[in-house]
Amino acid sequence: MNLNVEIKRYNPEEDEAPHWESYEVPAEPLDSALALLLHVKWHIDGTLALRKSCAHGVCGSDAMQINGENLLACSVLVQDLVGKDADGATITFAPLPAAPVVKDLVIDQSRFFEKYRDVKPWLITDGPAPERERTQSPEEHEVIEDATKCIMCGACTHACPSTWSDPDYLGPAAMLKAYRYTFDTRDDGAEERLDVVDSPDGLWKCYTIFNCNEACPKDIDITRWLSALKRKATAANVSSAA
Amino acid sequence: MTFSHDVVVVGAGGAGLMAALYAREGGADVGVVSKLHPLRSHTGAAQGGIAAALGNEEEDHWLWHAFDTVKGSDYLGDQDAIEALCKDAPRTIVELEHYGVPFSRNEKGKISQRRFGGHTRNFGEAPVKRACHAADRTGHTILHTLYDQCTKQGVRFYDEFQVLDLIMTEDGECAGVVAYEILTGEIHTFHAKQVCFATGGYGRAFKTTSNAHAGTGDGMAIALRNGIPLEDMEFVQFHPTGLYRLGILITEGARGEGGILRNAEGERFMERYAPTVKDLAPRDLISQCIYKEIREGRGIQGKDYVHLDLTHVGEEVLDKKLPEISEFSRTYMGINPKEEPIPVVPTCHYAMGGIPTDEDGHVERAERGSWVPGLFAVGECACVSIHGANRLGTNALLELVVFGRRAGMQMAKEVREGKDFSPLPDEPEQWTRDTLDRLLSNTRDEGEPIVKVRTDLQETMMENVSVFRNDDTLTTALDDIQEIRPRAHNVVVEDKGKRFNTDLMDAFEVECMVDYAESIAACARYRTESRGAHSREDHQNRNDDEWLHHTLYESDCGGEYEFDDKNVVITRFEPKERKY
Numbered sequence: 001m002n003l004n005v006e007i008k009r010y011n012p013e014e015d016e017a018p019h020w021e022s023y024e025v026p027a028e029p030l031d032s033a034l035a036l037l038l039h040v041k042w043h044i045d046g047t048l049a050l051r052k053s054c055a056h057g058v059c060g061s062d063a064m065q066i067n068g069e070n071l072l073a074c075s076v077l078v079q080d081l082v083g084k085d086a087d088g089a090t091i092t093f094a095p096l097p098a099a100p101v102v103k104d105l106v107i108d109q110s111r112f113f114e115k116y117r118d119v120k121p122w123l124i125t126d127g128p129a130p131e132r133e134r135t136q137s138p139e140e141h142e143v144i145e146d147a148t149k150c151i152m153c154g155a156c157t158h159a160c161p162s163t164w165s166d167p168d169y170l171g172p173a174a175m176l177k178a179y180r181y182t183f184d185t186r187d188d189g190a191e192e193r194l195d196v197v198d199s200p201d202g203l204w205k206c207y208t209i210f211n212c213n214e215a216c217p218k219d220i221d222i223t224r225w226l227s228a229l230k231r232k233a234t235a236a237n238v239s240s241a242a
Numbered sequence: 243m244t245f246s247h248d249v250v251v252v253g254a255g256g257a258g259l260m261a262a263l264y265a266r267e268g269g270a271d272v273g274v275v276s277k278l279h280p281l282r283s284h285t286g287a288a289q290g291g292i293a294a295a296l297g298n299e300e301e302d303h304w305l306w307h308a309f310d311t312v313k314g315s316d317y318l319g320d321q322d323a324i325e326a327l328c329k330d331a332p333r334t335i336v337e338l339e340h341y342g343v344p345f346s347r348n349e350k351g352k353i354s355q356r357r358f359g360g361h362t363r364n365f366g367e368a369p370v371k372r373a374c375h376a377a378d379r380t381g382h383t384i385l386h387t388l389y390d391q392c393t394k395q396g397v398r399f400y401d402e403f404q405v406l407d408l409i410m411t412e413d414g415e416c417a418g419v420v421a422y423e424i425l426t427g428e429i430h431t432f433h434a435k436q437v438c439f440a441t442g443g444y445g446r447a448f449k450t451t452s453n454a455h456a457g458t459g460d461g462m463a464i465a466l467r468n469g470i471p472l473e474d475m476e477f478v479q480f481h482p483t484g485l486y487r488l489g490i491l492i493t494e495g496a497r498g499e500g501g502i503l504r505n506a507e508g509e510r511f512m513e514r515y516a517p518t519v520k521d522l523a524p525r526d527l528i529s530q531c532i533y534k535e536i537r538e539g540r541g542i543q544g545k546d547y548v549h550l551d552l553t554h555v556g557e558e559v560l561d562k563k564l565p566e567i568s569e570f571s572r573t574y575m576g577i578n579p580k581e582e583p584i585p586v587v588p589t590c591h592y593a594m595g596g597i598p599t600d601e602d603g604h605v606e607r608a609e610r611g612s613w614v615p616g617l618f619a620v621g622e623c624a625c626v627s628i629h630g631a632n633r634l635g636t637n638a639l640l641e642l643v644v645f646g647r648r649a650g651m652q653m654a655k656e657v658r659e660g661k662d663f664s665p666l667p668d669e670p671e672q673w674t675r676d677t678l679d680r681l682l683s684n685t686r687d688e689g690e691p692i693v694k695v696r697t698d699l700q701e702t703m704m705e706n707v708s709v710f711r712n713d714d715t716l717t718t719a720l721d722d723i724q725e726i727r728p729r730a731h732n733v734v735v736e737d738k739g740k741r742f743n744t745d746l747m748d749a750f751e752v753e754c755m756v757d758y759a760e761s762i763a764a765c766a767r768y769r770t771e772s773r774g775a776h777s778r779e780d781h782q783n784r785n786d787d788e789w790l791h792h793t794l795y796e797s798d799c800g801g802e803y804e805f806d807d808k809n810v811v812i813t814r815f816e817p818k819e820r821k822y
Contacts, residue, residue, distance in 0.1 A: 059287065
């Protein structure tokens, strides 16, 4: 079948404003959406800009809006977007919405990674490390395992209305990282990390809308883990007030 | 612009981040230059595990691990380096755990370990549980944790800066690198006391590969162009279980957890080829066996694939230990591995060869027995050599961490002891500017689209230089490469702009691919024996009398090349027939 691929193009150095361009692309039902974009770039217009690398959903390069949803282009198939027999159907591609566009589907991620750095995303421990591994039961491990699946693609943060309205909001990706370390039984850094996330631009601007969960290509239960972080912050506040 | 650092690491996968971390801990000022954001590096795609004789599940010893690695390498790995690797492995895993890597745990709360191909107890008796893992996302968790640690330590990152050239002085010292800033199109000089290449592998030269789009072997090609030899390039690992048609990796951990390969008759064919370890034989052997089954008409439905059967391993194992590959099977093939077998085919996976180094990462010169001052290499782009003719699964992640650390410490130590900047030559960016100007000025009248040239190269490499080779196929490949080289030189870059011009970088990468693809095909034709992953139909036996040595390859990257031999270091394990 042939599909109508519409891409939101924008080169800030040349264009006054973003504009949509259409391309006719041959496709099979099992082709990924990334394959459609690469067809455009390689066979029709080499000036198209996009990020890509692993092409199977583990590197997090190619999160973008496809038919209005935040998805990894490499992890969604044509048949999932338009069905198996959809000659002439349209698929739209736009950059993630809550950051400046560098060019076409490439966004500036510097703020996104600044927020990641803000939450002290590393294991903080008191005292010397033991000679062997620190032990952790499978049950304790399971508390953080879901959050460790995060590939930092940004789909969640860019799906969140709080991010859209407040550029300073830490966003779900950074706070999920805070959860991942704070709830790691090996970590002693809860206090310093809660200092960062227990703030008006942090946890309390999460209104449990679940957009992040829906957007996450790794199916991480982000809202649940942010809620756990909120409970921990509240408990810490209560105990310090007492 | 000119940037200056004590240490410049090129590439930000596991090896690069580990080198950066240790150089930084050793007091050096470190910059990491990578064409991708570090978290997009292909280390993140490593699934099944990282080897270490921790003995958390059952008795294990580093010497058993060393023996398996030597035997797995078909006796071409250097045994001093292999001993260093296996001895240091348990300490390395504990260190990663202390950094925060979220390893899966066993009932005692210790790091969980599972079986993997070629890893055995007591020198080959039976498979052993040696692969430490975080479900089937082991590389992902290591990459992210190391990046977190580098962030903590204040390592300076230059993300999306693509290195295009090494800066070498007339005396043959390395003074830095030249990089292209993808965001702005600016060319920069990085002046450094020590440069460390951690640029990864080259799978993208083959049509079917598990490698990321970024796996275009740039570092190896750049080294070759600067007069540095490449070692053992004929040894290319094809992983037995790539998803049919796509090449996406299905971890060997799937067989470690009990998965079985079956042919069209439903037969567990590996029982015939490797009666002791069966489906947990090393990758070279299994890939060859799959091709044999297909050639003899036992591919599924007469086609060119076999089945990986996980239907019997149980829901709990698939959900807990192999969630990612279950997801890949569903997403890309519409198959639920609990109910149906997965169609698989060998896929180009890993470069055993690369830039020759010692155990501390120093890069060997063409003149033997001496090193290039100021230049190091680690990880897949390097050849220490621990993998010899075939790498065992889970030894790659281990190599990144063990030798990345060693190179980082060594670079910092030499800086502390007074290693200074080599003076920059006049116009260090000249070659890069000329090359990019040429690529940008190519016109449609004389040039072809990049994709056409790249596809032709990938097809000849897949057809002629993959699991089975012979003199005819390799000569065909070399002829094709000669024909492709001027076409790669003249490809048309449609994007003439400065901003995020990946079209231009694609063109640069195609020329890299031609240069190292030639080294693979040429070394494969040169080595007239079969050893490990190098299987010659016209020379089917291993020939220790003539070929128990490494290959060194030098080239002018214009079709003229020569070979040299390098001794294999043998310490404890005398070469024997390799049976599983």
